[in-house]
């Protein structure tokens with residue numbers, strides 16, 4: 001394979017700056033290459049280095065990731081509220097493109113797993129939601145779509161306070177230059193991407209809604225075993241379906257929907273017929289369920305509607321009386337928040353700025369359904385994607 005073979009204390013060198021990186025551990029491995037934990041003696045600190053396979057397609061995609069992250073980093077400067085990973089260096093080592101990032105901790109999937117798939121306290125879900133939204137505001141502002149938001153791509157910072165950063169812009173694209181139709185990880189895939197309708201930054205807000213629900217529940221809300229199964233779950237849990245204007249123009253509509261008069265209905269799926277009633281799973285069952293391959297139509301929760309799933313989700317043990325009433329009202333706010341994010345119509349779905357005004361995020365008392373302020377239109381800013389100090393372009397063969 002085209003991976004660089006790494007050993008303990010292998011050294012990666014930026015030939016231009018002479019900066020040396022001593023490999024100490026492998027943090028992640030994927031189709032793109034490897035992510036290594038590296039020691040930098042000069043700064044006496046660790047960094048994460050993504051070492052891309054020596055393969056043209058991955059190399060090109062990594063250059064896109066580098067230029068998009070550079071743009072975001074320039075925009076953020078030293079902003080205290082930055083919740084996007086900091087990029088540090090980019091160089092070619094033995095024909096492998098290497099990108100170094102600030103060192104971060106566990107990802108949110110690992111956190112969910114550590115909590116035995118029982119979800120994390122709502123107060124922490126609120127903090128993380130606010131931070132992810134701060135990242136999404138900036139991402140949208142410069143006209144970028146992340147395209148792969150999921151718990152695995154949100155990392156805890158190594159500081160002790162609850163802080164997260166969005167990583168992995170390896171699938172990101174500029175709005176208006178949406179080349180690929182097969183994007184987003186399935187559980188977090190928006191309905192418009194599934195049916196093949198031109199997509200916008202709103203697809204990240206759908207994924208964000210799925211992540212918020214999963215952080216609270218500990219299990220994915222839409223564990224679609226196939227795209228049809230995914231759509232069925234969305235429709236069942238949320239009620240409604242993608243609007244007709246969208247389906248009329250959707251490239252893959254006929255894979256899922258049949259026309260009935262002037263409207264569209266989801267195709268009946270044999271595998272979904274005759275499902276049995278559900279009950280609350282034990283911890284062991286949860287763990288088993290999560291590690292299994294998702295089954296068509298198999299439900300994780302003992303209720304069908306979003307409102308019921310959230311309201312009846314088991315309360316944490318030994319919760320004091322006064323906290324139970326607080327948790328109850330927080331859950332009502334959570335459902336209202338999720339409704340604005342998991343909106344089938346991408347035009348009506350809340351933007352990051354609108355969602356960040358929601359009481360669930362601001363901590364204000366929640367009393368009635370939230371009406372977001374109108375979205376201020378974005379003044380388009382032209383960004384030139386500069387990769388001039390990137391050594392990759394000239395050197396790669």
Ligand code: ATP
Nearest residue numbers: 027028030031032035048101102103104152168170
């Ligand atoms: P694939 O798409 O094949 O999964 P990827 O493009 O998603 O690969 P990344 O998500 O950027 O690659 O990184 C892979 C993994 O490496 C992450 O899920 C995370 O566990 C680890 N990782 C990446 N960046 C950092 C970082 N800055 N600090 C610590 N760990 C990191």
Ligand code: MG
Nearest residue numbers: 152153167168
């Ligand atoms: Mg990733």
Ligand code: MG
Nearest residue numbers: 148168170171
């Ligand atoms: Mg990726």
